[in-house]
Amino acid sequence: MRMGVLTSGGDCPGLNAVIRSVVHRAVVDHGDEVIGFRDGWKGLLECDYLKLDLDAVGGILARGGTILGSSRVRPEHLRDGVERARRHVEELGLDAIIPIGGEGTLKAARLLSDNGLPIVGVPKTIDNDISATDVTFGFDTAVTVATEALDRLKTTAESHQRVLVVEVMGRHTGWIALHSGMAAGAHAVVVPERPFDIDELTARVGERFAAGKRFAIVVAAEGAKPTPGTMDFDEGGKDVYGHERFAGIARQLSTELEERLGKEARPVILGHVQRGGTPTAYDRVLATRFGWHAVEAVHRGEFGRMTALGGTSMAMVPPAEAVRTLKTVPPERYTAARQRLHARRGVHIAGGGAVDAQPVGTPGPLGAHAPHPPGSKGFTTHLDQPTVRQGDAQRLVPRRIDLAVVQDEAHTTGLRLPGDKHRFTGRDIDDAAGQSSGAGAGVDPEWSAW
Numbered sequence: 357m358r359m360g361v362l363t364s365g366g367d368c369p370g371l372n373a374v375i376r377s378v379v380h381r382a383v384v385d386h387g388d389e390v391i392g393f394r395d396g397w398k399g400l401l402e403c404d405y406l407k408l409d410l411d412a413v414g415g416i417l418a419r420g421g422t423i424l425g426s427s428r429v430r431p432e433h434l435r436d437g438v439e440r441a442r443r444h445v446e447e448l449g450l451d452a453i454i455p456i457g458g459e460g461t462l463k464a465a466r467l468l469s470d471n472g473l474p475i476v477g478v479p480k481t482i483d484n485d486i487s488a489t490d491v492t493f494g495f496d497t498a499v500t501v502a503t504e505a506l507d508r509l510k511t512t513a514e515s516h517q518r519v520l521v522v523e524v525m526g527r528h529t530g531w532i533a534l535h536s537g538m539a540a541g542a543h544a545v546v547v548p549e550r551p552f553d554i555d556e557l558t559a560r561v562g563e564r565f566a567a568g569k570r571f572a573i574v575v576a577a578e579g580a581k582p583t584p585g586t587m588d589f590d591e592g593g594k595d596v597y598g599h600e601r602f603a604g605i606a607r608q609l610s611t612e613l614e615e616r617l618g619k620e621a622r623p624v625i626l627g628h629v630q631r632g633g634t635p636t637a638y639d640r641v642l643a644t645r646f647g648w649h650a651v652e653a654v655h656r657g658e659f660g661r662m663t664a665l666g667g668t669s670m671a672m673v674p675p676a677e678a679v680r681t682l683k684t685v686p687p688e689r690y691t692a693a694r695q696r697l698h699a700r701r702g703v704h705i706a707g708g709g710a711v712d713a714q715p716v717g718t719p720g721p722l723g724a725h726a727p728h729p730p731g732s733k734g735f736t737t738h739l740d741q742p743t744v745r746q747g748d749a750q751r752l753v754p755r756r757i758d759l760a761v762v763q764d765e766a767h768t769t770g771l772r773l774p775g776d777k778h779r780f781t782g783r784d785i786d787d788a789a790g791q792s793s794g795a796g797a798g799v800d801p802e803w804s805a806w
């Protein structure tokens with residue numbers, strides 16, 4: 357067989373790993389021929405290509421970017437180019453085209469596929485917002501880069517007692533912001549999916565300083581916006597490809613926080629550093645699996661589909677599914693991240709009214725509870741324990757836990773989980789109650805739980 361590969365749209369760590377994998381599987385295992393179109397769809401439309409053999413893909417597994425080059429094509433140009441693309445596919449004797457790209461590329465792939473061209477797509481984006489796959493390669497690398505940057509920024513922020521507002525990529529979705537913010541222990545995260553309340557954000561950061569902490573890190577996805585009308589905000593405009601051109605959340609938010617808090621605040625824009633450089637091991641493996649499965653799909657004649665990861669398994673899905681809706685951060689993920697992570701037991705103390713602590717014998721909000729043993733001293737509380745992971749979602753299963761009232765050597769009263777050394781202090785409970793009432797009172801400044 358003969359197949360053509362191309363990389364289109366914004367680049368992403370792992371593109372070269374896919375190209376290499378396609379060549380290895382096709383050329384070595386199947387005895388196929390592979391060509392690579394230069395600079396994305398442009399290469400197909402202009403018949404600009406190179407032969408991809410084993411030598412051509414030697415040493416590229418760990419290399420960022422794409423050896424084929426990439427470009428963005430205006431949708432109307434591609435629509436006009438369908439016949440030209442078909443002619444080139446025929447002239448070159450291609451049995452399949454494997455485009456590797458994000459939302460725009462997959463839309464283009466669908467257009468060509470609907471017009472009868474043999475297409476097998478491979479999804480990519482650091483934003484991780486393609487709904488038909490649990491993960492896209494490039495995301496892990498971007499989160500790793502952003503997390504390392506946040507770790508570094510913490511030390512300089514602390515030296516200068518500053519608020520640093522760190523802008524990460526994420527046009528429509530806050531996956532990179534959420535994951536890097538959680539990984540680095542940021543003090544607030546704002547995402548495009550949910551307009552932020554500037555008063556609440558100011559209060560959170562202010563509380564942190566009031567509690568004696570000397571710095572704060574706010575992670576902002578580039579597409580995050582305030583609740584309309586709550587602060588002056590320039591939303592920017594659109595570029596020639598119809599993509600939003602943002603006016604800079606980090607700059608605007610740091611100016612606002614500095615004015616409101618009287619603390620020095622600085623914007624830090626991580627930008628394309630998140631897309632460049634070597635892919636993480638996870639992304640290399642995912643990219644390699646995608647390439648391998650794309651070639652297998654070509655051999656099965658399974659056109660008009662793209663590779664996807666579901667849980668830990670590979671699947672072929674229609675690109676229509678991939679472009680129909682964006683995979684946004686589900687509210688429960690965001691809410692969970694807002695809540696204080698109870699590091700000592702690895703359980704989330706639930707917010708949103710699910711946490712309470714009440715004297716023995718009082719029915720809890722989950723309905724009738726088992727009676728306490730006679731004479732037991734205890735409280736009933738409801739802790740949400742993450743138990744089931746489905747794709748990116750974590751299902752929280754409420755369970756009831758009896759807490760014993762205990763006193764330490766200093767005669768401070770607290771609560772203890774059965775069989776556990778950890779004692780919940782009054783403050784833990786206040787914090788949880790403060791969050792559950794939405795008051796934001798008593799929030800632990802180490803993890804303000806946005």
Ligand code: F6P
Nearest residue numbers: 366458481482483525526527631
């Ligand atoms: O789609 C991936 C992405 O990295 C977005 O997060 C970001 O807004 C965009 O690409 C930047 O694209 P460009 O390289 O065209 O500026």
